[in-house]
Amino acid sequence: MxxxxxxxxxxxxxxxxxxxxxxxxxxxxxxxxxxxxxxxxxxxxxxxxxxxxxxxxxxxxxxxxxxxxxxxxITKAIVLDEVAINSENKMFTNHNGNIKVDVANSIFKASPSPLDLMAKLPSVIVSADKESLSIIGRGDPLIYIDNQKVGMNDLNALSVEDIKTIEIIKNPSAKYEAEGRAVVFITRKRSRRDGFEISGLETASFKRGYNNYTGVNTGFKKGKTEFKANFNYNKLYHWEANGNNVTISDARVATNYKIRSISDRAQYIFGGGIFHQFNDDDYISANVNAKLQGDDDRNHTQTYILQNNTADNITTLSRNDNQRNFVNSFINYNKKIKSLDAKLFTGLQYSNFYQTSYSDVQNNYNDTQFVAAQHRNQKFTVNAFTGRADAEKVFKNDIKLEVGALYLSATAKTNFAVDDYVTPAQMQSLYDFREQNAAGYTQLSGKVKKLSYSGGLRVETTDIEGKYNNTSTLTIDKHYTNIFPKAQLDYAIDSTMSVSLNYAKSIARPNYSSTSQVTVYGSPFMVFASNLNLNPTITDEVSAGFQYKEMSATMRYYTTKDPSYATFTYDTAQTLISLNTINYAKESGFTFETVIPFSYKLWTVNNVLSMVLNKIEDPSALLSTSKPYLYYYSNNTFKLPKAYTAMLSVWGTTKRNEGIFTRNAFFIMDVGFTKTFFKSLDCTLSFNDVFRNMNFNEDFAINNISSRGRYYTDTREIALSLKYKFGNFKGKEERRVNENEGRIR
CATH class of the missing domain: 2.60.40.1120 (Carboxypeptidase-like, regulatory domain)
Structure with a gap:
């Protein structure tokens, strides 16, 4: 009592x-x-x-x-006629290197988009094209939203206002999918009491151009039923650029290009859901979310090419009308079987991605005049259906047994049509892709005195077929079965110290976008393309960790087969250079990571320091000496007078020599100030990438092609965010266990 x-x-x-x-x-x-x-x-x-x-x-x-x-x-002291109740929440918590971030009660909640939020978190790096995430020393992570496995499109369709916490899990257990060596686990807010709440959000962002983010989030709860909905409209100025010096020694070709892309981008993001709790253990939930994006894109490319002692300077202009629509829906049901004292979960998910691109291209050779070159009409569609069932039972001796099964069916279709005005010629290609995946897993966990253990085994069978419509021969015909074991031991030395050992085998599959024939025209001699025939990447890893209070240190060693990275290929018949992704032979590495949080009076800091030695190898590539590099992250929060909060975050890496690839060092600084006025109006002023250093250099040589690439982003930003709430809505938290697949981009 x-x-x-x-x-x-x-x-x-x-x-x-x-x-x-x-x-x-x-x-x-x-x-x-x-x-x-x-x-x-x-x-x-x-x-x-x-x-x-x-x-x-x-x-x-x-x-x-x-x-x-x-x-x-004991009742708190009351001073005069005013009572101030402050709940101090830790922005970061750390357990064995797994870092949990309190988004809802920190300055992070003012981020205009989920990717902008992710870019501020420890160990997370957002790619230059903002199409993927990676974890330092871990590769691309799995993304979960409320125990549901999702993809990048689901993440982009999420409202930051709806996020409660984000956890970066470095040693995911066997209950997570075998795909990925790390997990980004997002927990959404849920209501506690009956009532409603409406919040309006407005962010004015100044980068190279003006960006505006507007959103409304609503929630209503009555009894055991809760409804939630959100709508966001973003009007964006999107800027990106890259350049490269490419030399093809055996074809006597040398070229360099600089391409700049500017887009007027409109985004509509909306979603809705219902959650009904039958009792303490049983519930049903259904959600739909969508992101509709249109781009009016202008590309400008300057190309110099020297082949067979003949030089040309080419200016290429392309106007692109792009549309990318994504819709995701799912329904989950959780039931406790009282006769067996066990829990059963079932879930269904359907996702659709539809992309169209209409392009008009013209070239100007050697400062003469612009001549129409091509008209492109490209369409790409992905449909994916997932069904799963999971069961768990805790025995009297505190041993937990978990079993589950999953079935995934996905199809992708590409319609690629080009009118070439130079040849002249017309070309059309239709390509169909189909994948089916069936998986089953079991996991056993328990505790013997101070020793906790868990072990699991997952078996997956995959069938992949791909073909062009004008032929009966399969271009891709792959069938394979993989077994993924995982094991973990944790020993508590005392109440403040523990050690852990882990082993895991994981897989990273190509995203469905790699099955698309959709290409981006850079110049008459260069295109950005996909690789239809990528293989999955398999990684074996062992790690050991030590935890003392909130501090931790972790060592890892891993080997990877068929890692996938970018490269250039050259078609001598078409005199065409393509930038795409291929499988390299192998990758191996060692990481040592420390997490050291610290607090002193009004100052709270969370530090992450990683030393990484990574080596990527391939017989056809020029291999340089791999050297260790450092990744550092320091987030500093200051509680200032009059309830102001300031945040200073710095992070970056030293130069990275990783065998085939050499990548640049960079240093990033973000500054922010936040304050709540009138108890309902949150104001945040942010200065991001203060020194405009978020640019990437990448040098490599493979198959007699050497490349020196430069990739420029538009992340330096001044942003003012306002959020106003009214109503009385706080949610009762519930558990959801769905782990649906998601590789749609």
Whole structure:
């Protein structure tokens, strides 16, 4: 029972069950002095009890059997006629190198888009084209939203206002998909009480051009049913550029180009969902979200090419009308089977991606006149359906058994048509791709005294076929079965220290966009293309970690087969250079990472330092000496007078020599200030990439082609964000376990 100092029951509060190292296990509500934790394994725990107007109380508990406790909460002191209640939430928490970020209660909530938010998080790097994420030393992560596995399009369709926390998991267990060596786990906000809440958001962003983000989020809860909806309209000025010096020694070709792309981009992002809780264990939920994006794109390319001692200077202008639409829908059902004391989860998901591109291209050779070169009409569609079922049971000896199965069916179609005015000729190509994936897994976990263990095995069977419509012969015909084991041991030395060992085998599959024939015309001699025949990447990894309070150190060693990276290829018949992605022979590396949080009075800092030695190899490539490089990240938050909050974040890497590739060093600084006015108006002023250093250099040589590439982004920004809330809506948190596939781009 939870009472106040006068013996009255606490009407409403919150009870948190924590490990002795401070990791949150479960949260329940205190209602009329009573709270209950179910199915808790015997161990030493810390119980944290809090209620509005009372001091937070901590108790050490060890529930070997069912226990009842009585707690008295002390009333907070009241000063004059004003009561100020402040809940200090940690922006970052760390457990064995897995970092959890509190977005909802930090300056991060003012980020205009999910990708802008991701770019500010430790160990996360957003690619120059903003089409992918990577984790330092880990590669591309899996992305989960409320235990549902999603892709980049789902992430882009999410409203930042809807995000509660983001966790970067460096050692994902077997319950996650085998695809990926790290997980970005996003938890959305959910209501606690009946009522409604509406929030309006407006962000004015100044980069090379003006960008405006407008959004509305609504929520309504009545009884056991909750409705949520969001709508965002973004009017953006998109700028990007890249250049390259390419030499093809055996063809006596040398070229350099500089391409700049400017787009007027309109985005409509909207979504809605319903959640109904039948009882404490059973629920059903359904959600639909979408992102519609239109681009009026102007590309300008300057190309110099020398072949067979003949030089040309070419200016290429292309006008592109692009449309990219994405819709995702899913329904989940969770049921507790009381007769077996087990939980069953089922989920269905359907996703559709549709892209069209209409382009008109003209060239000017050697400052003469512009001549029409091509008209391009390209369409690309992906449809994906996923169904899954998962079951788990906890036995009396605290051993948990989890089993599950998944089925995925995806199709992709490309319609590629070109009118070439120079030849003249017309070309049309239709390409169909089909993939089916069936998977099953089992995982066993438990604890013996101070030793916690988990082990799992996942088996996946994949069938892939691809063909052009004008032939009966399959271009791609792949069928393979893979087994992915995972194991983890954790030993608690005492209440503040622990060590861990991990082994995992994982896979990284090509995104469905790689099956597209859609190409971007750079110049008469160069295109940006996809590779229809990419193989999946397989990685084996072992790691060891040490945790002391909030600090951790982790060592990892990994080997990878068929890693995929960009390269240039040359078609001698067409005199055409293509930039696409291929599989290299192998990759191996070692990482050592430390996470060191620190607080002093009004200053809170979270530091991440990684040393990485990575080597990418291929028999056809020129291999240089691999050297260790450093990744550093430091986020500093300052509580200033008059309830202002300031944030200074710096991160970057030293120069990276990774065998085949040599990449540049860079240093990034972000600054922000935030304050809440009138209790409902949040104002945030941000200065991002202050020194405009978010530019990437990449040099390599393969198949007698050497490249020195430069990629420029538009991330230096001054932004003012305003968010106003009204209504009374806070949500009751629920558990969702869907892990649907998502590789649609």
């Amino acid at each position: 939870v009472k106040d100092s006068e013996g009255q029951l606490i009407i409403e509060g919150e009870a948190l069950l924590l490990t002795t190292t401070g990791t949150l296990i479960k949260t329940v509500l205190i209602e009329k002095g009573v709270f209950l934790f179910k199915e808790i394994a015997p161990d030493n725990y810390t119980l944290q009890l809090s209620a509005t107007g009372y001091e937070t109380e901590f108790r050490e508990v060890k529930p070997d059997v069912d226990i009842s406790i009585s707690v008295v909460l």
